[in-house]
Amino acid sequence: MGDVLRVGKKQAYQTITQAINNSHPGDSILIENGSYTEPNLLIKHPLHIIGIGFPSVENQDEKEIITIESDSVNITGLLLKNVKVSYINDFAAIKVNGQKHCIISNNQLENTFFGIFLKQSKNCIIRNNQIKGNAKNEMSSGNAIHLWYCKNIQVEENQARNHRDGIYLEFVDNSVVRNNIVENNIRYGLHFMFSDHDEYMGNIFRSNGAGVAVMFSKFIKMQNNQFEFNWGSASYGLLLKDITDSEIINNVFKQNTIAIYMEGANRVDIHKNEFKNNGWAMKIYGSSMYNNINRNNFLNNSFELGVSGRSDSNNFNENYWSSHTGYDLDKDGIADVPYRPVKLFSRIISKIPSTSILMRSLLIDIIDFAEKVNPVLTPDNLKDHRPLMKTIDYDKN
């Protein structure tokens, strides 16, 4: 163990910069409660930086507060404030440049342009940070947690609010995003770009522009998440774009304008999810093939499914559809008639958007009913062959 350097009004070091300059690899710097305005804190060797009672730290020019250029740096218990918006540099409260084994935990970040920014780093942990931004629009705002070219990162139990993206992953592999609460971000709650073999589970995505966007990625596991109240004319719960071989299991989608929007999504398994009170439960667009949508609950969605293009290869089986009015004579729990989740009106509305002014009109109910009795225009082979009669109860652990 190294030495302990104390920073505070009555301590040996008055500023954090002094303490860092006089420290040796492996030392701990304890920062007492107070407010510190420092130049950029550049950390070049392994250190533990620990705040006591959340001392507030600011950069004197409102630029980057802490820059880490060493392995094995821990930063915990700080209150980092006010990083200026820049259109040239991605100023962050904490930036890690190409390092390993860093732990950033229990910090509070307020009004920082980018919150925690990891660049080409490996095996880091970002845990239990509370990050609150002040984003007004997409152009002039940054992401709460931003990972770029990283591997084996764990992002756990953080809270990210009011940024552009809550958590952003670009070229990030083998990482886990677990038990975070992501709210009120203007673009996406969680954003994957070109990232493979990642998992996210137990997160809550609430009232973001879109809950989660997974783009150009493979082998992503999405489990036990909640997607709630992502409501607006261009809002999604989960946006899948060019993604393959992934799993979406045990999630809850509640009151999103579009719960899942898929475009170019192939071989995705969507199992045991609950879709409740969404505008559209699913929209399957452009060349999405070989997806399995099985054993989900579709409860009270305004529209259950919208499709365009060929989508015969998507397989629906044993889902519960609350608007299904089938019967079950042999009492095996599976309705005797297949169910067609695509309503005529949802097809018309996708083709001619201005007809949406007729939504909830009596005429539409009549048309949908007529089409249900005798399908002419809706895709004939798109149906759930074994719709369930009762909602599925599954463990939500």
Added chain:
Amino acid sequence: MLKILKYSLFDLVRSNWSIAYLTFYLLVSSSILYMNGDLTKSIISMMNVILLLIPLVATVFGAIYMYNSREFSELLLSHPIKRKSIFLGQYFGLAISLSLSFIIGVGLPFIFRGIFGSPQLSNFLVLIGVGLILSFIFSLLSFFVALRFENRIKGFGLSLFIWLFMSIIYDGLLLLILIWFESYPTEKLAIALTLINPIDLGRVLIMLFLDTSALMGYTGAVFYKFFGAWQGILISLSSLLVWLILPLYLLLKYTKRKDF
């Protein structure tokens, strides 16, 4: 006029029809509230009921009342009372009694569920407002038709046709037009055509206030921009008022020269 209004109002309020109408609304709204549990959902369900039934009931009820009180009207006509006051009094008596049944029938269950303390209050008020305006418009239309045609079958037939046209056929035509002009931007056309039909207008207003507009994507945004701004609301209101004032004017003009 006020005396006649008072008389027809009390006459109607005491009749079995109004009581049946009131109980029906009490039953429907409390069962919807009971089954949905959620105020927003209940308001949407009530919207469907209201948009379908209020015009229908107002139509049928207006025609029945007018035909039944014909002798009474003739009796009144033989007295030195202005024709205008007679018919206006009768019409407002009818419309107000319908509205009372509606307000009490829908209002009471929602009040018991605590609508006043909830954020849905404004949506609920829009719902009630649309219901009231539709009651007034459709009872006026059927009142006019019943006055115009002494043959009851003809009168009832025409009133019902007006209802059917407004609530279903018009939407069908609108859908056809929108499909026809598929390759043109038809948002503004859709708005204009919606403004003409009071039932559609009521539906769109309630939907926009309930923020269903997000469901409609880009089009919803266009609609919202129109109906959400105060000009849009003003235009919608004036279009509804035209539906009241124009038939009322025609009715009065007609009663002046009608030979009883």
